[in-house]
Structures are given as structure tokens and as C-alpha cells.
Amino acid sequence: MRRYTKTHEWIEKSENGNMRVGISDYAQTNLGDIVYVGAPAIGATVNEGENCAVIESVKAASDIYAPVSGKVATINEALVDNPEIINQDPYNQGWIYEIEDDGQDLNTLLDEENYNKLLSR
Amino acid sequence: MPLHYGSALAEHKAVRTEAGLFDISHMRFAKVSGSDAKKAMMYLLANNVAKLTERGSALYSCMLSESAGVIDDVICYYHHDEEYRIVLNSSCAEKDLRWMNSTLSHYDVAISDYPTLSMIAIQGPKAVEIFCKTFDEYQQVRRLKKFTSTEINSTFIARTGYTGEDGIEIVAEPEAIINICNTITKSTAPENKVSLCGLAARDSLRLEAGLNLYGNDMDETISPIECDLGWTVALDSERCFVGKQALLEKNKKEQRHMKGIVMNKKAIPRAGNRIVEGGIITSGGYSPTLDCGIGFVLLPSQLKDHDKIQVEIRGNPVEAQVSSRKFLKQFLNNKDRQG
Numbered sequence: 245m246r247r248y249t250k251t252h253e254w255i256e257k258s259e260n261g262n263m264r265v266g267i268s269d270y271a272q273t274n275l276g277d278i279v280y281v282g283a284p285a286i287g288a289t290v291n292e293g294e295n296c297a298v299i300e301s302v303k304a305a306s307d308i309y310a311p312v313s314g315k316v317a318t319i320n321e322a323l324v325d326n327p328e329i330i331n332q333d334p335y336n337q338g339w340i341y342e343i344e345d346d347g348q349d350l351n352t353l354l355d356e357e358n359y360n361k362l363l364s365r
Numbered sequence: 366m367p368l369h370y371g372s373a374l375a376e377h378k379a380v381r382t383e384a385g386l387f388d389i390s391h392m393r394f395a396k397v398s399g400s401d402a403k404k405a406m407m408y409l410l411a412n413n414v415a416k417l418t419e420r421g422s423a424l425y426s427c428m429l430s431e432s433a434g435v436i437d438d439v440i441c442y443y444h445h446d447e448e449y450r451i452v453l454n455s456s457c458a459e460k461d462l463r464w465m466n467s468t469l470s471h472y473d474v475a476i477s478d479y480p481t482l483s484m485i486a487i488q489g490p491k492a493v494e495i496f497c498k499t500f501d502e503y504q505q506v507r508r509l510k511k512f513t514s515t516e517i518n519s520t521f522i523a524r525t526g527y528t529g530e531d532g533i534e535i536v537a538e539p540e541a542i543i544n545i546c547n548t549i550t551k552s553t554a555p556e557n558k559v560s561l562c563g564l565a566a567r568d569s570l571r572l573e574a575g576l577n578l579y580g581n582d583m584d585e586t587i588s589p590i591e592c593d594l595g596w597t598v599a600l601d602s603e604r605c606f607v608g609k610q611a612l613l614e615k616n617k618k619e620q621r622h623m624k625g626i627v628m629n630k631k632a633i634p635r636a637g638n639r640i641v642e643g644g645i646i647t648s649g650g651y652s653p654t655l656d657c658g659i660g661f662v663l664l665p666s667q668l669k670d671h672d673k674i675q676v677e678i679r680g681n682p683v684e685a686q687v688s689s690r691k692f693l694k695q696f697l698n699n700k701d702r703q704g
């Protein structure tokens with residue numbers, strides 16, 4: 245079950261047992277063409293609500309905030325040469341990094357219905 | 366003009382391969398006319414309008430302050446000895462007009478500006494061809510030489526632009542411009558396609574072409590030499606122009622230099638990023654043509670092409686190479702040599 249932050253990141257448990265993070269369709273639309281993704285380092289600790297990655301679009305750089313704290317397990321290498329995958333497929337192929345599942349509580353984040361409510365305000 | 370109409374990258378590519386349409390109505394069209402017009406313009410601009418002798422011919426120039434800082438960069442079009450047209454940057458228009466009125470107060474000239482006129486640019490290798498195919502009345506634009514202008518039925522058309530491609534800029538009453546836009550974007554045939562282009566593409570195109578942006582690359586604290594516009598200053602005669610004395614004084618001392626940079630890694634330099642070795646990025650962004658970050662850098666000393674420097678991006682030093690600012694030209698030259 246995907247969960248969302250107010251800053252338009254999403255997180256969900258992936259098949260390999262990690263938790264996968266990306267940005268929402270709303271975010272990628274507003275960013276425009278993405279030309280560079282500065283993912284966190286593997287092994288680094290990301291802290292909930294803090295800047296953990298950067299996405300560069302043609303016009304500006306945008307900070308990505310960690311939905312929950314954790315240790316970075318993997319990053320999506322495909323985004324190095326093809327950052328535009330995030331624009332094309334923000335929820336699947338466009339995932340940015342994974343953290344180790346440490347039992348972090350995702351229930352404090354927005355579910356899809358409440359995230360959509362946030363967008364329609 | 367919005368940031369983009371769907372995809373800044375697609376719009377950039379459209380201008381490099383076909384044609385794109387920009388709404389540049391924020392630019393200010395002005396005229397300097399009167400018996401002293403020529404003398405006044407020769408005094409006002411750092412480039413020498415005396416070079417312009419054919420009706421419609423144009424030049425690019427800085428307008429300098431008394432201390433040789435850049436007040437604005439402009440294109441000036443010659444109509445005849447008693448009338449010149451000048452296009453001012455929107456952010457500087459009011460400042461420029463005040464400056465022109467006070468600086469030229471002792472010349473017999475009238476300075477008029479036209480804030481209600483609309484302006485568009487159609488740019489790209491197929492821009493002129495598509496424009497002339499679409500409008501019978503503008504056929505002669507095919508023969509318009511680069512950096513010259515003409516007037517057809519109260520429509521001012523210049524073969525100038527801000528993208529590094531061939532193309533035209535058109536100034537006219539709003540209804541005429543709207544008609545041109547609607548007609549030219551109506552065609553569904555792929556060979557006549559003109560894409561709407563926004564600010565993001567406008568910026569990435571001019572960056573690749575090595576063209577300065579007022580406010581980023583120069584302002585009143587920077588001399589034209591420092592922002593690589595020395596070539597637009599005509600110092601070759603006895604002509605007195607505003608800022609000449611101060612410029613000659615500055616030229617005797619060590620000045621800063623503006624060069625291009627190309628990022629080695631896929632990072633994007635942005636205006637304001639500092640250079641570890643000294644200097645600052647004045648304009649930066651992603652180059653779709655080169656597929657990497659590029660920028661203009663103001664350096665304290667003379668560095669050569671291929672010298673390595675480090676750009677501080679978000680607190681980390683990222684390696685870059687000094688290069689020519691003519692990124693597009695260089696890229697095409699290299700492609701030709703390899704091809």
C-alpha cells in the first residue's frame with residue numbers, strides 16, 4: 245500500500261523486503277523534464293522529513309525529503325542515464341532509492357485518498 | 366510566456382530541428398528620432414551605429430553607465446539618419462528610458478516607446494521557410510539578410526533572435542500578432558510544424574548559443590569586457606560615447622573574465638554556484654544538445670579551454686572543464702570533424 249508525504253514523495257514496501265521511495269505524478273508534472281537525479285549514497289542514513297536527494301529539472305533543483313528514516317539499501321541506477329523515467333513512470337520504473345525495512349511505521353503518512361484530497365485543495 | 370507548454374526539452378529540440386514560437390511581448394520596442402538621432406545614438410551606445418548605413422540594418426550593443434557598467438544590452442536597428450529603433454530588455458525598460466531621456470536631453474531627439482505593441486520570435490532552421498509559406502504578404506522575408514529588418518504593412522520583422530538558430534522577431538499591433546500566431550500554429554502537416562516554446566527552452570537555447578542574459582551575466586557592476594562583450598564595443602575611433610573613459614581606465618587594470626564551463630559529471634551548475642578556485646557561475650543549466658550541465662563562469666583570472674575547475678554544487682565540489690561559451694558551435698564543429 246503506497247503512502248504519501250505532504251511534500252509529494254511516496255513510499256511502499258517492495259517485493260525484496262525493502263521500502264521503496266519515489267515522487268508522485270503531481271510532483272513530476274510540476275517539475276517538468278527531469279535531467280538529473282542526485283540519489284543518496286548506499287549505506288547512508290536518511291532522516292524523516294530531511295533532504296535526502298535532489299532532482300534537477302531543466303529550470304531548477306528540487307529537494308526530496310525522506311518519508312521515513314532508514315538506511316539506504318539500493319538506488320535506481322537506471323536514472324543515471326535516463327532520469328526522464330521519473331516523468332514517464334513515477335510510481336514504478338521511476339523509483340529513486342530503497343531503505344532497509346526496519347519496521348518503520350508508514351501509517352502516519354497520507355494514504356492515496358487523503359493525498360488526492362490534499363492535491364484538490 | 367509560461368515556463369513551458371508541456372516539455373521544455375521537446376521545445377528546445379523543436380527550435381534546434383524545426384521551428385518554435387516564443388511570445389516575447391515583455392520586450393520593449395522604442396524609437397529615437399529627430400535631427401540629432403544619429404549623433405545621439407553614437408553617444409548613447411558602446412557599439413558604433415555609424416556602421417549602419419543600409420535601412421533596416423542592425424547591431425548588438427551595450428548601453429553603458431558613466432563608470433562603464435552595463436545598463437542593458439540592446440539591438441539597435443537603423444531606419445535612417447533621423448530614426449533608430451531599439452529593443453530593450455523588459456526588466457530594464459523603464460530604467461533604460463529614464464536613462465536615455467536624461468543622457469540625451471541636450472540632443473534634438475524624441476524618445477518614444479511602445480509598450481502596447483506585441484512581439485514574437487519564430488526560431489529554428491525551418492522558421493523562415495514556414496513563415497513565408499504561410500503568409501503570402503511576407504515573401505520578401507526570405508531574402509532578408511541576417512541582422513537586418515524590414516517593415517511590411519506596419520509589421521516590423523527582423524532576422525534576429527536569441528536562440529543561436531536562424532529566425533525572425535516580429536513587432537506589431539496585438540491583433541496582427543495574434544493572427545500570425547493562430548495561423549502559423551494551425552497547420553497539422555509535420556513539415557510546417559511550429560511548436561509553442563516557453564521560458565525554460567528560451568533559457569537553455571540561449572545558454573547553448575553563448576548569449577548573455579542581463580541580470581545574470583551582467584549588470585551595472587560588470588564591464589562589457591568582463592562579461593565577454595568586448596567585441597560589441599567600438600573603440601576604434603575618436604568617437605565619444607558614455608562610459609568610454611571609464612572603460613579605457615578599466616582596460617589598463619586586471620579585469621575578470623567570462624568563460625564557459627562543461628560539467629564532467631551529470632550535475633547541473635546554477636547561477637550563484639561558487640568556483641572552488643575562485644569565481645562564480647552567472648548562468649547555468651542543462652544542455653539538451655550536449656546532454657550535460659553547462660554554464661557561464663566569471664573568473665578572477667584568465668583560464669584556458671580544458672583547464673579543470675571545481676564547482677560547489679549544494680556543498681560538494683564537482684569537477685568541470687573551462688570551455689568556449691559557444692557550446693553549440695563547438696559541438697557542431699566537433700561533430701563535423703568526427704563525421
